């Protein structure tokens with residue numbers, strides 16, 4: 430994991446660089462505002478879960494016999510966790526640790542399993558999930574407190590009577606008040622379970638219809654518990670028209686994780702006081718909202734871009750605000766993707782010129798930046814959008830018409846694919 434992290438922020442070199450975004454966030458799915466980098470910890474756990482599942486799936490294999498012989502005294506029905514960690518191999522220890530529930534992730538994985546009861550001689554009546562989604566202890570805590578047998582298998586809590594199973598759970602005294610309500614709940618939960626003589630209890634994975642464990646769905650499930658970033662930010666972060674390095678730039682920009690001078694200082698990088706100011710205007714401390722929106726030099730670029738589209742508007746003074754303006758306001762006319770692409774090209778150029786000035790002492794924002802923006806957007810659209818058949822001078826002189834042509838083309842393709850679809 431640390432190799433992945435170092436590579437993301439520092440490239441193939443060995444130098445340690447600042448990790449600008451928490452690793453948890455990097456591993457989140459793209460729709461949740463992350464980069465969708467596989468989380469090795471979760472992946473490993475999902476793979477171990479497969480062994481955990483297979484040990485309890487009711488199918489007899491040689492490897493299970495070997496494991497039972499080696500660690501469980503050869504007994505045929507065993508509690509997988511009932512063995513000392515120090516006695517078992519590293520791999521088996523990792524597998525049985527799943528049942529130890531010592532971490533949030535393992536807890537989540539275990540909750541994804543449920544017993545399908547056959548004879549009921551393997552499954553703990555109160556502590557394991559087998560009748561419904563909860564354990565009976567969690568479902569009826571008052572009755573659990575009142576129960577005579579707090580440990581015991583499902584098959585210990587009743588008996589066969591002329592081919593029919595009859596439940597018999599004993600209480601320390603008669604039930605009263607809310608305990609009676611819980612009795613009703615328990616009865617209902619047990620009603621849905623039919624014990625079967627001579628049939629093994631088997632593990633089922635709750636997230637697949639057929640109960641079979643699939644590593645991929647287990648990984649997705651473990652990942653699904655991670656919360657998303659604010660919805661507003663998630664929607665802004667991705668744009669399929671731009672190259673991946675620009676998409677990465679945008680992700681950092683919208684999360685305010687670019688190495689602006691203010692951000693560097695917050696992370697303990699010492700900069701000289703006079704070096705803290707905005708490269709373009711030298712007026713205030715450089716931070717993202719100023720650099721990309723408020724600084725009069727960049728503000729002029731935005732205005733020029735809007736004029737190119739025949740628009741005059743007051744722009745918001747935050748990065749997220751300007752991104753939203755381009756995607757949703759301008760996007761109404763030109764389509765969200767083109768709006769988003771335009772925002773990104775300008776922001777990318779501003780950052781590129783800022784770096785040129787810091788590191789190469791180049792001039793900041795050149796006179797012809799608008800033209801460069803026009804060329805770049807044209808090239809990106811040409812590369813990724815099928816309906817982009819107009820020449821560059823048209824894009825330059827009447828972009829709105831070109832954008833409409835792209836929209837029309839997309840609509841037609843949609844219509845065509847609907848008509849071409851075979852009848853059901």
Ligand SMILES: [Zn+2]
Pocket residue numbers: 707708709710711712713719720724725
């Ligand atoms: Zn400035």
